Amino acid sequence: MSLHKVWLIARREFAYNFRRRSFLFTAFVLPILVAAIMVIIFAVVGQAEGDLSAYHHIGIVDLAGIFTADLSLSTQAQANSLPAPFEVITGEDQARAQLQDNTLQGYYVLRGDFLSTGRIDAYNHPDLGLSDALGSELQAVVKEAMAARVADPGLATRIGNPLDKLTIYRVGTHEPVDIAALVAVFVVPILLTVLLFISINATSQFLMSGLVDEKENRMMEIFLTSARLPEILWGKLLGLGALGITQVGIWGIYVLIFALFQGNLDIGRTLASLQLTPAYLLLFVAYFLLGYLMYGAIMFAVGVSVNAEQESRQLGGVVGLVTVLPFIFIFAYTTDPGVPLPTFFSLFPLTAPSGMLLRYAWSYVSPGEIALSLALLVVFIFLVLRLAVFMFRLGALNYGKRLSIRDLLSNLRYGVKQA
Amino acid sequence: MSFSENANASTDAIRVEGVTKRYGKHVAVDNLNFEVHQGEIFSILGPNGAGKTSTIRMILDILRPDSGRIEVLGGPFDESKKERIGYLPEERGLYRGARVSELLAYLGTLKGMTNAAAARRASELLDEFGLGENKKSKVSELSRGMSQKVQFIATIIHKPDLLVIDEPFAGLDPVNTEMIKTIIFRLKSEGRTIVMSIHEMHQVEEMADRLLMIDQGRRVLYGSVDEVRQQYAENAVVVSGQGNWQALPGVQSVQADEAGRHFTLQLNRGTRPDEVLQTIAANKDFRLQSFALAVPSLNDIFIRVAGHNGANHDNSTVAGQALSGKGSDGHESA
Numbered sequence: 001m002s003l004h005k006v007w008l009i010a011r012r013e014f015a016y017n018f019r020r021r022s023f024l025f026t027a028f029v030l031p032i033l034v035a036a037i038m039v040i041i042f043a044v045v046g047q048a049e050g051d052l053s054a055y056h057h058i059g060i061v062d063l064a065g066i067f068t069a070d071l072s073l074s075t076q077a078q079a080n081s082l083p084a085p086f087e088v089i090t091g092e093d094q095a096r097a098q099l100q101d102n103t104l105q106g107y108y109v110l111r112g113d114f115l116s117t118g119r120i121d122a123y124n125h126p127d128l129g130l131s132d133a134l135g136s137e138l139q140a141v142v143k144e145a146m147a148a149r150v151a152d153p154g155l156a157t158r159i160g161n162p163l164d165k166l167t168i169y170r171v172g173t174h175e176p177v178d179i180a181a182l183v184a185v186f187v188v189p190i191l192l193t194v195l196l197f198i199s200i201n202a203t204s205q206f207l208m209s210g211l212v213d214e215k216e217n218r219m220m221e222i223f224l225t226s227a228r229l230p231e232i233l234w235g236k237l238l239g240l241g242a243l244g245i246t247q248v249g250i251w252g253i254y255v256l257i258f259a260l261f262q263g264n265l266d267i268g269r270t271l272a273s274l275q276l277t278p279a280y281l282l283l284f285v286a287y288f289l290l291g292y293l294m295y296g297a298i299m300f301a302v303g304v305s306v307n308a309e310q311e312s313r314q315l316g317g318v319v320g321l322v323t324v325l326p327f328i329f330i331f332a333y334t335t336d337p338g339v340p341l342p343t344f345f346s347l348f349p350l351t352a353p354s355g356m357l358l359r360y361a362w363s364y365v366s367p368g369e370i371a372l373s374l375a376l377l378v379v380f381i382f383l384v385l386r387l388a389v390f391m392f393r394l395g396a397l398n399y400g401k402r403l404s405i406r407d408l409l410s411n412l413r414y415g416v417k418q419a
Numbered sequence: 420m421s422f423s424e425n426a427n428a429s430t431d432a433i434r435v436e437g438v439t440k441r442y443g444k445h446v447a448v449d450n451l452n453f454e455v456h457q458g459e460i461f462s463i464l465g466p467n468g469a470g471k472t473s474t475i476r477m478i479l480d481i482l483r484p485d486s487g488r489i490e491v492l493g494g495p496f497d498e499s500k501k502e503r504i505g506y507l508p509e510e511r512g513l514y515r516g517a518r519v520s521e522l523l524a525y526l527g528t529l530k531g532m533t534n535a536a537a538a539r540r541a542s543e544l545l546d547e548f549g550l551g552e553n554k555k556s557k558v559s560e561l562s563r564g565m566s567q568k569v570q571f572i573a574t575i576i577h578k579p580d581l582l583v584i585d586e587p588f589a590g591l592d593p594v595n596t597e598m599i600k601t602i603i604f605r606l607k608s609e610g611r612t613i614v615m616s617i618h619e620m621h622q623v624e625e626m627a628d629r630l631l632m633i634d635q636g637r638r639v640l641y642g643s644v645d646e647v648r649q650q651y652a653e654n655a656v657v658v659s660g661q662g663n664w665q666a667l668p669g670v671q672s673v674q675a676d677e678a679g680r681h682f683t684l685q686l687n688r689g690t691r692p693d694e695v696l697q698t699i700a701a702n703k704d705f706r707l708q709s710f711a712l713a714v715p716s717l718n719d720i721f722i723r724v725a726g727h728n729g730a731n732h733d734n735s736t737v738a739g740q741a742l743s744g745k746g747s748d749g750h751e752s753a
Contacts, residue, residue, distance in 0.1 A: 002498070005529060012525050016517065217512030222573070224481045225506040226529040228498060 001234070005227045009235025014242050017206045023243065026202055027250045035254075052085065055134055059089035059098065059107030064114035066145045086141060099123060106130050108138060189361030190330070193354045195248065196288050197327075200353070201320060203244035204295040205313075207236055211303030212312045229389060237296045244292055283360060283370070290377045291353030295323070297381060301388040319350070326355040333358050347373050349380035431490070432457045432581050432612035433478055438487030440473050440636075447473040449636035450487070455614055455629075460607055462627035462644075463616045464717075466725040470636040471616045472509065475583055478614075479506055492581060502531035505579035507570060509586045509616065515559040520545065522558065523573055530577035537576065544572045548598065564595050571599060575606065582606060585616045600626065620718035624648075630717075632724060639724050648714045651723070654686045655713035656695060662705030667698055683713055 017023055060067065060082070067088055082088060089095040089107060098104040106124035113119060120138075124130045147156035167176045214220045223232055302315045326333070326345045333342050345355030346365065352373050359365055433455035440448040448470040455461040465471045476482040478489060480496040492500050514522060520541050527537025545554050548568045553561060561569065567590055574584065587603070588596045603613055603626065617623055623630060624644060632640035640647055658664065659681045664673045669690030674683045686695065692712055699705045715723075 008525070008528050016514070020516075213514070217514065218508055219512060219514065221476075221481060221508040222506060222526065223529070225479050225504060226501055226526070 001228060001230050005231045006235045006238065009227065009232060010239035010242065013210065013236050013239030014246075017210070017240060017243055018246070020206070023202075023206070023247070026198075027247045031251050031254045035258075052131075052133055052137060054128065054131075055085040055105055057087065057098075057104050058085045058130070058134065059095045059104045060086050060138075061089050061092050061095050061107060061109040063092075063112045064110040066110055066114065066142060082141060083137075086138070096123070099125070110142070186334075186362075189358055192284060193357045194327075195251065196284065196291065196357065197323070197354055199244045199248050200288070200292045200295050201323075202247065203240045203292060204299040205316065206243065207240045207296050208299035208303040208312050208316055210236065210240075211300060212306060215304070229392060233300065233385070233389065233392070236300070237293065240296065241289070241292050244288075248288075280357075280360065284357060286374065287353040287357055287377075290374065290381065294349060294353075294377060294381045294384060295319075297384040297388045301384065301391045304388070304392040322350045323354065326351050326358055330358070333362055343369075347376060349377045352377050430457050431455065432492060433461075433614065434488075434490040435474070435478070436488045438474075438477060438484045438489060440470075440477060440482065440484050447636050448477070448484070448633075451633070451636070451638055453631045453638065453641055455612060457612050458607065458610045459628040460603065460613045460615065460626050462623045462630040463614065463633065464618075464620075464623065464630055464640070464721060465633040469633045469725075471633055472585065473636075474633065475585060475614070475616060479504065479583060502577065503580040505530075505574040505577065505582045505584075507574040507582075507584040507587060509589070513558045513566060513569060513573075515557070517558055518554075519550070519556055519558060519561070519569055520554040523569070523576055526573045527576045530579075532577055540576050541572065544576060545569075548572060563590055564592060567591055568595060568598075571602070575602070578611075580611055582611060582613045584613065586618065587615060588617070588619060588622060620716065620721055624717050632721070634725055640720070644717065647720065648717065651720045652712060652714045654688065654690070654692075656684050656686065656692045657711045657713045658682050658684060658699075658707065658709065660706045660708040662699070662702070662707075667695060669695055669698075681709075 067082065085105075089098065089104070092109055095104060095107040095109070099107060102125075105128055106122065108130075109121045109123070111117070111119040111121065122130050143160055147159045150156045150159060169176055214223070227235075298319055299312075299316060302312055302319070306312045306315060326342070329341055329345070332339060342355065342359045345351040346359045346369070348355070356365070356370065356373050360370070431454045433453075435451055435453050438448055438451045439446065451470075451474060463471050463474065473482060477484050478491060480491075489496065492503055517525075520538065523541035523545070524534060524537040527540060528534055532540070542551075542554060545551055548571075550565060550568060550572075553565060558566060558569070571584075571587065574582065582603075584603075587599055591599065600622075603615075607613055615623075615627065627644050629643045630640065630647060631638060642650075664670060664682050664684055667684070669687050671685045671687050674685070675681070676683075684695065686692065696710055699707050699710070
């Protein structure tokens with residue numbers, strides 16, 4: 001095999017596809033778009049979560065005596081002691097009347113048995129619901145009122161916020177985990193795996209559509225009289241693989257720019273805060289490369305067996321459906337990553353790249369299992385590449401004709417003597 | 420007979436011996452034998468589905484034969500020979516989004532050229548083909564004829580020793596056809612070998628030194644163009660002028676063309692055309708304006724041979740064997 005020709009083909013594939021609009025969009029525009037959408041969503045949700053501006057008069061009918069415990073205060077003073085928009089209403093009938101004449105926008109009734117049952121009933125106008133934010137505010141007010149009933153101020157503080165000194169350690173380390181990173185422990189592996197999935201699929205799709213394009217425009221025969229089939233295959237795989245890595249690199253640059261704006265350029269600390277260990281990153285790179293080779297080979301086989309890009313997308317979509325299974329069953333990972341389904345996904349080659357990375361991030365996976373998963377993936381890639389080459393020889397020249405299973409089996413039976 | 424025993428081996432650009440190719444139960448090429456001499460224009464003819472493309476693909480090692488041997492440029496096919504071969508497939512196209520000069524340079528480098536040399540040569544050829552203003556154009560911006568010329572340039576950019584071109588004139592207007600023909604003749608004059616699969620019989624008559632006709636995977640005609648035409652020539656002459664042609668001794672029948680200016684004289688068996696010419700020249704009752712052997716056009720021969728089927732192959736094949744100068748191997752007339 002001529003490495004020079006592999007290099008020529010890889011370089012051309014990289015340069016040609018780098019200039020594709022779809023690549024430029026995915027690499028440069030998509031991250032900005034996703035970030036913008038996320039900022040908007042978080043802004044809207046965040047604002048909605050804490051926004052109490054719509055509420056001015058919310059009554060609390062305290063039948064449990066939570067707010068009337070301090071008998072030294074007058075009822076009016078007790079009512080005024082509550083933060084807006086809450087105000088104490090003396091009875092349920094009065095609250096109902098005020099709701100009807102719109103003096104109140106809604107009210108909560110703390111039932112007499114509240115301390116033993118926790119029962120609170122809420123009433124509101126149909127056109128103005130009592131939001132979760134309002135409920136949280138009520139909870140804070142009630143919690144504070146109850147804590148005030150405890151004589152010990154320290155105990156009162158603990159009752160008010162029992163987990164404010166929580167420290168979490170990762171098994172095997174003595175370094176406490178940043179509480180803020182707890183979200184990252186859950187979210188980052190998902191984001192990274194999605195990233196891997198998108199990148200692998202996008203570049204594999206390039207490979208497949210490029211191949212279909214070459215079949216459609218009859219370039220394939222010219223290539224076959226210029227280079228060996230393995231040179232063509234590896235040139236395409238490596239060129240587009242480099243494109244995938246470039247894509248991830250561009251996304252990484254965006255992250256760095258974001259970190260720069262945040263005033264944090266300590267990459268090691270950033271990675272640590274995201275719970276990204278060197279072992280995880282190493283595994284990420286391994287599964288990225290092997291996953292790409294596998295999907296690339298599959299897409300290569302699909303590309304040579306069809307004649308139109310639409311057909312290739314349909315077939316590629318079927319493969320894609322299998323590969324997203326770990327995401328569909330992600331609940332299995334979050335509840336117990338050791339159960340058979342995540343274990344199967346982490347070993348089955350089609351789902352291993354995403355399946356293993358998710359499982360490894362959230363649970364202990366033995367080195368033996370990782371080795372088995374990688375070995376199965378390598379063997380599978382080898383077999384798919386062989387099949388891809390075989391199908392290429394059968395299908396590459398069948399212009400205007402889709403390579404059917406029947407053709408494939410027929411040729412297997414008769415034997416194909418092409419080298 | 421082995422290749423090494425053949426005296427012409429050193430002058431053969433291609434040698435195909437006993438090659439058979441099957442797709443499942445379908446025999447696409449059936450025990451085919453022929454040679455292409457170095458420096459000649461060789462035409463492969465045949466009706467659609469005859470096995471021409473399969474034969475070409477086997478010569479180029481895109482397909483491997485089930486049996487038989489093929490030698491190209493002096494020996495079995497190997498990777499180094501790809502750089503000495505230019506191939507223009509019948510069903511062809513280019514990357515529509517690629518720029519013309521970049522694409523040609525890329526294809527040149529795949530044929531072993533340096534990037535600079537390929538770019539320089541591409542530029543020269545684009546100028547020569549009248550596409551100098553389109554160097555930076557995308558392929559999608561070219562007309563069909565322009566694309567055809569770019570494809571032809573891609574085939575010859577690396578100055579191949581062997582050029583295999585499938586339907587080189589398809590889709591070209593007369594001006595561009597003449598341009599490509601001129602280039603092909605120039606390549607021949609430089610000693611390069613050209614194998615053409617082509618349907619335009621008048622182009623074959625004009626350009627080809629020798630031809631091979633395949634039908635249903637089997638060789639049915641093979642030899643020099645003149646030999647093939649002579650083989651199918653009847654014992655007749657075509658004359659124009661004045662006189663009672665029917666009264667000539669040895670003339671069996673006379674048939675005038677539609678305009679009534681040319682007459683085909685069918686001669687009796689044993690009467691030679693030169694004897695008829697002598698008789699006319701010696702007789703004052705005849706005024707001769709033209710005299711020619713009644714040789715059928717390749718188009719007529721093609722229709723006659725390709726129009727036959729089954730048993731009729733026997734006659735055509737016998738002709739082919741006689742013309743090739745090879746002994747019967749029994750397969751071609753099967």
